Amino acid sequence: MLVFIKSIADFGNPTAIGGGFNTLAVQVYQQAIGNYNMAEAAALSIILVDISLLLFIFSKYFLEKKSYVTVTGKTAKERVLIDEKHISLPIGFFCLxxxxxxxxxxxxxxxGSFVKLWGINYSFTLDHYRYAFSMGKKAIIDTTIFSAISAPITGILGMIIAYLIVRKRFLGRSFIDFTSVVGIAVPGTVIGIGYILAFNSPPIVLTGTAAIIIIAFIARTIPMGIKSGVNTLQQIDPSIEEAAQGLGANSFKVFTTITLPMIKPAFLGGLIYSFIKSMTALSAVIFLISARFRLLTIVVLDQVEVGRFGTASAFSTILIIIVYIAILIMYKAVGLLGVSKDNIKLT
Amino acid sequence: MKESKNVILRNVIKEFKGHNNEGIFRAVDNISVTINPGEFVTLLGPSGCGKTTTLRMIAGFETPTAGEIILGDENINNQPPNKRDIAMVFQSYALFPHYNIYENIAYGLRIKKMDPKLIDKKVSNIIDLVGLKGLEKRNPGQLSGCQQQRVALARALVMEPGVLLFDEPLSNLDAKLRVYMRTEIRRIQQELGLTSIYVTHDQAEAMSLSDRVIIMNKGKIEQVGTPQEVYQQPATEFIADFIGTANFVDGVIKEIKDDYVMVQIVNSVAKVPLKGDGSFKAGEKVRVVIRPESIDVGEEGKFEGKITLSTFMGNVQEYYVEVGDYTLFVEASNPSGRKIYEVSDNVKLDILEESMHLIKLS
Known part of the structure; x- marks a missing residue:
């Protein structure tokens, strides 16, 4: 399901390697940027949204009708490993x-980033990096800062929303539940168009600001954090939180001292997902960038379009390194939150 | 130790909305009861009788639809759970998986921002009391179910609550540990003189733990009494059937004396003592409760019967005996020294008339 939506809405891959095939998402981009035909782009977006939403609603109401509690206050036993060689070996080889x-x-x-010209001249060079740093420094820094701002906001907001959805009963709860996750189903291109249409004219004008990019990042990546938060919370026996409340903790204390540490893996997941997605976002933000802010992925796309694959590779390598460093930092930071993660047995 | 508090429920009603907001389900239907300080009271009943909902209302996790809940001399209807002077032990133990045993027990005191030295003293005292010494640094996942339940108990006790609540705390343990833990709970409760309200559907637990048993059915209280009272003088047929096993035989009052009545049952007359609860008229039809252990199978007795099933159970020999229109269930204790009857043997039944109990037909 997810794969289908992701594929139909994919933008980056078809533009770079699509050749003669035209996909809906690319078409939207070309109409909007190439022909400045916003109406046509919006119409195409609607088609994209329709297909995605249909699938999303289908999955939500037909596949999610089960409920389960697996983490009880009793805490679980160790999981059983499959020992039979004839099962583990072929599967192991396939995965390998x-x-x-x-x-x-x-x-x-x-x-590719270290050779002169892929396919023709394989001699070692650092030219691509020199070029990348000289002209792309701003893009690298901007992208990292935007992602670093949006990731923690997304992570914490996601966990709070997940907590409210699962544990509290209030008016409009199911509406929040639905809208918070709809961001997964709506293709990025469509979100981008939507943001331009919404924030290009008063009362709120945000086009071209850093805020709109950060907001887009958050809206785009928060559903995953909420989803994993909801899934984890549904597996935690509510009486654990009730016990804490019975011992005198108010709602805020219960959330920070009991709930948050127990859903830490989901929190970390949401944080990392948000950061990676933001660093590599393309479809949503391609409409939102301005001369003031450049984003890494768009720089990469530009380089590919002009055929400078070496420089594109260099940018991509830098991107990968930044992402990995960030993941390491987030692991350490979340590890400092409360207690060590060995103490959490969630399976 | 602080003083224990009393709990008063006055006309408490709890209604839940059905699925899709259709229909209203009344889980607790207008119950009133007073629980005295230091008393151990059990809410006993089949699942769905409203006992857990009642407990959760006292704890504050549910709000009554109507009625009053009073703790000490304070109406606590609108007090959130964290403000109530109440601690609860959960069925699933509900230990905090990310804290070790010590921190689990100290949690409530830390929330109170108590002096760390005092916390240390109190926690060690409780750990001694429930027998968890040496396990302070373990994580909940490393303990057995029985030990986890002790932690849950300790975590509640350390708060020195005015009232302690138990929600079927032993149902996840196996039979032997259950018996062991319930004597432990009783011992600790007596030692501390703590007002305790205990929810269970296990009548053996209720009988062995309680000063008084509150029997609930379909959201209503059927009877409140000591274990002896509810077993020997059940107010309704439901109670007689729910607590232990019972034979029901229809009878007619023949004669009324000061402290006993003569009752015609099957084809004989029994002399049944009155235990204060009856005002019967001559000629009135009643239902007679006969416990299986008060019937003796032998060569002598007022009633003639025929064995239809005979089962050796070790400590007792169980018989089904056809007497007139009824089939009575009999438990003959200590079968090793006695004559065992087989199916279709003709026997006489000697029923202990002092232990018979009369229930009015409504």
Whole structure:
């Protein structure tokens, strides 16, 4: 389901390698930027949204009708490992094979950034990096700062919304539940168009500001944090929180001392997902950038369009390195929150 | 230790909306009861009788639709759970998985911002009391169910609450540990003189723990009494059937004396003592409760019967005996020294008339 929506809404890959095939998402972009035909772009967006929303609603109301509680206050036993060799070996090999292909594809990117011209001249060079840093420094810094601002907001907001959805009963709860997750189903291109249409004219004019990019990042990545928060919370016995409340803790204390540490893995997941997604976002923000702010992914796309694959690879490599450093930092930071993560047994 | 408090429920009603807001389900239907300081009271009843809802209202996790809940001399209807002088032990233990045993127990005191030295003293005292010494640094996942339940108990006790609530705390333990833990709970409760309200559907637990038992059915209180009272003088057929096993035989009052009545049952007359609750008229039809252990199978007795089933259970021999239109269930204790009857043997039944109990037909 998710894969389908992601594919139909994918923008980056078809533009870079699509060749003669035209996908809906690319079409929207071309109409909006190439022909300045906002109406046509909006119409195409509606088609995209319709297809995605239909699938989303289908999945929400037909596939999610089960409920479960697996983490009770009793805490669970260790999981059982499959020991039979005839089962574990073939599956192991298959996974290994798939992993090697994926790793190899990624390894080509940094490799490509160190050679003069991929496919023709394989001699070692640092030119691409020199070029990348000289002209792309601002893009690198902007992207990292925007992502670093939006990730924590997304993570915390996501957990709070998840907590409210699962644990509290209030008017409009199911509406919040629905709208918070709809962001997954709506393709990024459509969000981008929507933001331009909404914030290009008064009362709120945000087009071209950093705020609109950060807001887009948050809106785009928060559903995943909420989803994983909701899933984790649904597996935690509510009487654990009731016990804390019975011992004198108010709602805020219960959330910070009991709920948050228990859903820390989901929190960390939401944080990392948000950061990565923001760093690599393309479809939503391609409409929102301005001369003031450049984003890494868009720089990469520009380089690909003019055929400078080496520089594009160099940018991509820098992007990957930043993401990995950020993940490490987030792991450490979240580890400092409350207690060590070994103490949490959530499976 | 602080003084224990009393709990008074006055005409308490709790209604839930049905699914899709259709229809209203009354989980607790106008109950009133007074629980005295230091008393151990059990809410006993089949699942869905409203006992857990009642407990959760006292704890503050549910708000009554109508009626009053009074703790000490204060109406606590609108007090949130964290403000109530009440602690609760949950069925699922509800330990905090990310804290060790010590921190689990100290949690409530830390929330109160108590002096760390005092916390340390109180926690160690409680750990001694419930027998968890040496396990302070463990995590909940490393303990057995029985130990986890002790932690849950300690965590509630350390708060020195005015009232302690138990929501079926032993239902996740196996039979032997359950018996062991319930004597432990009783011992600790007696030692501290703590007002305790205990929810269970297990009548053995209710009988062994309680000063008084409150029997609930379909949201209403059926009877409040000591374990002896509810077993020996059940107010309704439901109670007689729910607490232990009972035979029901229809009878007619023949004669009324000061402290006993003569009752015609099957084809004989029994002399049944009155235990204060009856005002019967001659000729009135009644239902007679006969406990299986008060019937003796042998060669002598007022009633003639025929064995239809005979089962050896170790400590007792169980019989089903056809007597007139009824089939009576009999538990003959200590079968090793006695004659065992087989199916279709003709026997006489000697029923202990002092232990018979009369229920009015409504």
């Amino acid at each position: 094979f798939a992993s090697i292909i994926i790793v190899a594809l990624y390894a080509l990117v940094p490799l």
